[in-house]
Amino acid sequence: MANPRSFPRFKGWLLPGLALACLLALPPVAQALGQPALVTLVTRMMILGLAASALNIALGMGGLISLGHAAFYGIGGYAVGILTTHAAAGAPFLGFIPGSDSLALNLLAALVASGVAAAIIGALALRTSGIQFIMITLAFAQMVFFLFVALKAYGGDDGMSFRRRNGLLDFNMRDDATFFYVSLGVLSLWLALSARLLHSRFGLLLGGIRQSERRMQAIGVNTFAMRWLAFVLSGMGAGLAGALMANLGRFVSPDLMHWTQSGEMLIMVVLGGAGTIFGPVLGAFALIGLETLLASWTEHWQIFLGPLLVLMALTFRGGLARLWRKGDAS
Amino acid sequence: MRKPLLVIDDLVKNFGGLRVTDHVSLDLCAGEIHALIGPNGAGKSTLIGQIMGEIAPDAGEILLDAHPLSRLSQAARVRRGLARSFQVPEVLAEYSARDNVSAALLARGAGSWLKDPRADAGLGAQADTFLQAAGLAGRGATRVSDLAHGERKQLELAIALATRPRVLLLDEPMAGLGPNESAQMIEVLRKLRGDVAMLLVEHDMKAVFALADRISVLVYGRIIATGSAAEIQADAQVREAYLGAGDA
Amino acid sequence: MALVLEQLLNGIQFGVMLFLLAAGLTLVFGIMGVINLAHGSLYMVGAYAAALGAKLTGSFLLAIPCGLVAAGLAGMALEYIVVRRLYARDHLDQVLATFGLILFFNQAIILLFGRQPMFVQIPPLLSGALDLGLFAYPVYRLCIILAGLACAGGLFLLIQRTRLGMLVRAGATHRDMVQALGVDIRLLYTILFGLGAVLAGFAGLMAGPLLSVQVGMGEQILILTFVVVVIGGLGSVAGAFWGALLVGLVDTSLRAFLPQILRALMNGSEADALAGGISAMGVYLVMALVLLVRPKGLFPAYG
Numbered sequence: 001m002a003n004p005r006s007f008p009r010f011k012g013w014l015l016p017g018l019a020l021a022c023l024l025a026l027p028p029v030a031q032a033l034g035q036p037a038l039v040t041l042v043t044r045m046m047i048l049g050l051a052a053s054a055l056n057i058a059l060g061m062g063g064l065i066s067l068g069h070a071a072f073y074g075i076g077g078y079a080v081g082i083l084t085t086h087a088a089a090g091a092p093f094l095g096f097i098p099g100s101d102s103l104a105l106n107l108l109a110a111l112v113a114s115g116v117a118a119a120i121i122g123a124l125a126l127r128t129s130g131i132q133f134i135m136i137t138l139a140f141a142q143m144v145f146f147l148f149v150a151l152k153a154y155g156g157d158d159g160m161s162f163r164r165r166n167g168l169l170d171f172n173m174r175d176d177a178t179f180f181y182v183s184l185g186v187l188s189l190w191l192a193l194s195a196r197l198l199h200s201r202f203g204l205l206l207g208g209i210r211q212s213e214r215r216m217q218a219i220g221v222n223t224f225a226m227r228w229l230a231f232v233l234s235g236m237g238a239g240l241a242g243a244l245m246a247n248l249g250r251f252v253s254p255d256l257m258h259w260t261q262s263g264e265m266l267i268m269v270v271l272g273g274a275g276t277i278f279g280p281v282l283g284a285f286a287l288i289g290l291e292t293l294l295a296s297w298t299e300h301w302q303i304f305l306g307p308l309l310v311l312m313a314l315t316f317r318g319g320l321a322r323l324w325r326k327g328d329a330s
Numbered sequence: 331m332r333k334p335l336l337v338i339d340d341l342v343k344n345f346g347g348l349r350v351t352d353h354v355s356l357d358l359c360a361g362e363i364h365a366l367i368g369p370n371g372a373g374k375s376t377l378i379g380q381i382m383g384e385i386a387p388d389a390g391e392i393l394l395d396a397h398p399l400s401r402l403s404q405a406a407r408v409r410r411g412l413a414r415s416f417q418v419p420e421v422l423a424e425y426s427a428r429d430n431v432s433a434a435l436l437a438r439g440a441g442s443w444l445k446d447p448r449a450d451a452g453l454g455a456q457a458d459t460f461l462q463a464a465g466l467a468g469r470g471a472t473r474v475s476d477l478a479h480g481e482r483k484q485l486e487l488a489i490a491l492a493t494r495p496r497v498l499l500l501d502e503p504m505a506g507l508g509p510n511e512s513a514q515m516i517e518v519l520r521k522l523r524g525d526v527a528m529l530l531v532e533h534d535m536k537a538v539f540a541l542a543d544r545i546s547v548l549v550y551g552r553i554i555a556t557g558s559a560a561e562i563q564a565d566a567q568v569r570e571a572y573l574g575a576g577d578a
Numbered sequence: 579m580a581l582v583l584e585q586l587l588n589g590i591q592f593g594v595m596l597f598l599l600a601a602g603l604t605l606v607f608g609i610m611g612v613i614n615l616a617h618g619s620l621y622m623v624g625a626y627a628a629a630l631g632a633k634l635t636g637s638f639l640l641a642i643p644c645g646l647v648a649a650g651l652a653g654m655a656l657e658y659i660v661v662r663r664l665y666a667r668d669h670l671d672q673v674l675a676t677f678g679l680i681l682f683f684n685q686a687i688i689l690l691f692g693r694q695p696m697f698v699q700i701p702p703l704l705s706g707a708l709d710l711g712l713f714a715y716p717v718y719r720l721c722i723i724l725a726g727l728a729c730a731g732g733l734f735l736l737i738q739r740t741r742l743g744m745l746v747r748a749g750a751t752h753r754d755m756v757q758a759l760g761v762d763i764r765l766l767y768t769i770l771f772g773l774g775a776v777l778a779g780f781a782g783l784m785a786g787p788l789l790s791v792q793v794g795m796g797e798q799i800l801i802l803t804f805v806v807v808v809i810g811g812l813g814s815v816a817g818a819f820w821g822a823l824l825v826g827l828v829d830t831s832l833r834a835f836l837p838q839i840l841r842a843l844m845n846g847s848e849a850d851a852l853a854g855g856i857s858a859m860g861v862y863l864v865m866a867l868v869l870l871v872r873p874k875g876l877f878p879a880y881g
Contacts, residue, residue, distance in 0.1 A: 065670050124866050127873040131613045131669055132812055135804035136869070142801045143862035150855030199446040201436045204425075208433045211422040218382065218420070219434040219493050220408025259801065263677045270674055303685035309678025313671045314663050 016278050023184055027177035036176065040248070043180045045288045047244045049281030050187045052268035053194060054237025059266070060275035061203060062230040063210030067262050068121065068137030069238045071144040074257030075117050076110035076239025081252035082154060083109055084162045103166035103173070103182070107243050114239020115232055117144070122231035126224060141262055148254045159253020166247055173247075183244055187281070190237060195277045197233075206230055207275075238265075267309060272320050282320050335360045335527050336381070336497050341390035343373075343380060343551075350376045351387065352551035358497060358527050363519070365530045365542035369571065373551040374531040375417060378499045381529075382414050383407050394497065409438070411496035415489075417505055417531075419482035421474050427485055428470035431457035434492035457492065464488035465518045480511035487518065497527045504534040516540050547571065580713035585834040586827065591719045593826025594726025598781035599799060600806040600818035601733055602774025608813025610767055612664055615676035616656065617778055617803070618796025619683035624649035624779025625791045626687060629696045632786075638701035642783060649779020650772045657771035662764065684793050695790035722784050729777065730819055737815060742766075802829075805861050809868045811875030820876060825861050832857035 030038040051073055058064040083106050086092060086099025093099060100106055125136045149157050165173040172178050197203050209216045209223045216223050246252045264287065272283025294301030334357035343351035350373040358364045366374055379385035381392055383404040392399045394410055422430050432447050432454070441453040458470050464487040469477070477485065483503055490498055504512050516537050519528070532538050538545060539559050546556040549571045555562060562568055603617050624645040631644030660679065664672045700718045707714035737743035789795065802825060810821025836857050840849035868876065
């Protein structure tokens with residue numbers, strides 16, 4: 001009882017540590033088993049886990065149900081796509097922004113672009129709350145979707161592909177295993193940051209706003225500004241994930257920001273456990289795994305997934321992460 | 331007579347066709363406990379909402395230290411020294427009692443910017459002093475959803491105190507408390523007397539007579555009398571409001 | 579001038595279709611507190627059932643009850659099996675469950691009808707154009723406008739003048755009280771949800787001959803319906819009506835006129851691309867503007 005936190009925290013990091021070890025070992029093992037496609041599949045899971053973890057900052061920590069995060073995810077992807085093709089063509093974007101095929105620069109650009117979009121959309125959408133907020137985030141994401149459909153210069157409906165993944169140091173990014181490790185690194189970094197955020201004064205106050213906005217206003221917190229900041233950070237994380245996803249397939253299209261993508265991110269967060277650090281990643285692995293499994297079984301897998309989601313929403317409380325962290329609220 | 335700290339000057343608020351605040355003027359001196367009583371629906375909670383800036387008045391002004399507040403946000407009013415408690419406890423149910431108070435401390439900039447506030451011993455100790463002042467010593471680690479109603483009312487007070495207010499607006503701190511808890515709450519408020527000015531909205535007359543320096547009576551949005559306990563008890567209009575039509 | 583009027587009518591026609599969807603959505607939200615993403619699926623069910631009915635019977639007139647009944651039954655079943663369990667839940671659970679329902683409905687339609695769109699002929703009786711003096715306008719679209727306006731009028735009467743409407747208005751604010759008075763609120767909710775479903779199905783079956791009937795048609799219009807509801811004010815049927823007309827008119831006129839206007843200012847292909855982008859985003863920009871000025875919409879239902 002003297003320090004009630006030490007034990008669950010140790011327990012909380014034990015399993016993720018094991019998971020990290022398994023992930024580190026995955027590429028050689030998959031190679032040995034003759035399953036190289038597994039590496040790409042798990043890379044996708046990790047990237048979507050990053051997106052879900054980003055959404056979790058708004059949803060799990062801030063209580064903001066955004067059904068529009070696919071927009072930021074897509075904007076991050078297009079930042080990479082646009083800069084990479086401009087670098088290949090040698091012509092600056094908008095006449096003054098030079099193209100780039102450096103991964104570090106392009107991830108930075110994705111963070112900036114999605115952050116700016118989230119700042120604008122957040123400032124408008126946060127004027128409302130509840131169901132209206134859900135509808136408005138969805139509607140703005142749809143607006144961004146149509147914007148990119150209309151951008152014929154960047155492939156419009158069909159999207160655009162580029163020849164090579166962005167470069168990082170002297171790594172051979174063509175190699176799927178290398179890209180796997182790069183994605184794992186970015187994901188780990190992001191999770192460390194969001195753990196830091198959850199256990200910061202910002203995290204404590206944001207969680208307070210989720211529980212009672214009225215209370216937090218009465219103690220002098222500018223609740224709008226804090227929610228807005230959470231929304232922007234959350235959008236930036238989604239943009240980072242989109243940038244990695246663009247690199248994984250060397251392809252971007254408006255499909256990245258299709259509204260069902262926003263819905264899937266929500267499912268991942270809730271399935272894994274909203275408000276937890278590792279839950280959303282776990283949720284992404286579980287959902288993509290389930291989808292892959294069902295899809296290998298029948299083309300009409302969504303007819304099973306749909307009712308499963310309904311059941312999950314009706315019966316499943318707290319998410320997968322809670323299964324071994326009973327009672328540890330934060 | 332001391333100079334008033336908080337002045338409410340000719341305040342008016344309508345909800346649709348209903349005038350819930352009807353040219354209310356009221357003042358509160360430093361260190362004073364000014365009780366505001368009146369039947370249910372008289373507009374007491376609405377008045378607190380207007381002072382804090384949750385509700386915008388239609389006319390009139392509220393001054394703190396002769397500075398008008400009407401253009402200030404709620405956060406700015408809290409910075410200038412206003413705090414309130416809620417009639418129905420508005421506390422953070424998933425947090426511990428200590429974290430509830432810590433949130434208020436953090437909101438005014440206390441605590442380290444680098445440490446996890448939940449692991450910040452200095453902040454925790456500071457929070458515990460406010461819990462103690464509100465009668466919740468030793469309950470800091472308890473999750474709020476496990477606190478009894480009376481304890482939540484005490485927590486309301488601890489949170490409000492943690493913002494270091496000069497003026498405390500208390501919305502029925504005794505509501506829902508048992509006799510022992512009421513007595514404890516009266517004791518807690520009595521200890522605070524002099525350090526902080528209080529506007530005490532309350533139905534519990536025992537508490538009002540035990541604590542208040544002055545009493546104002548609000549009926550249908552209007553102040554019908556202000557004075558000492560003895561003056562109020564003798565006031566014919568008050569007797570009529572309470573014994574005639576009211577539901578005290 | 580004739581062209582402008584014609585496009586205005588097209589805008590109104592699109593607006594009343596949006597209203598039929600938005601009315602159900604806003605009622606279900608306003609009274610039951612539920613966000614129903616699967617509302618668009620009921621629109622799709624209505625369209626498919628009517629298309630099937632028309633194919634089997636060869637008569638559009640007989641297809642109408644097919645669409646209405648199918649959508650109504652689907653809606654009531656949905657309420658009975660799933661939505662009723664969501665009333666007490668938070669919005670997140672509602673979003674997830676109804677998102678799952680969309681996946682289910684879409685895939686079920688693919689299994690039953692395949693991925694190929696279905697086409698429905700405009701019934702011969704309504705296939706001509708009516709001479710309105712300045713221009714001729716398709717009879718079918720005029721019928722949609724009239725039918726939509728009739729539905730709107732009926733809905734207003736229902737809510738303002740009938741016992742059901744009284745319960746609806748009372749139930750929205752005093753759910754427990756209505757229940758305490760002995761009204762079976764569960765049955766009331768099922769009926770109301772069914773009514774919303776019938777309206778959505780009606781919009782779907784009328785849209786059939788104008789658009790192709792295909793999987794995903796529900797979500798396209800659902801998101802626009804959200805825009806309507808946000809602009810109009812959540813929970814307000816009158817707001818849904820005016821919001822729908824506004825969205826219908828803005829969307830239609832941008833698509834109709836913007837390319838020509840821009841082509842006067844810049845070269846053809848650039849103008850078309852820009853116009854396409856702006857007109858696709860137009861209604862969302864209107865929504866953003868409304869939000870800036872009135873965050874609760876043009877006709878806030880309460881407060």
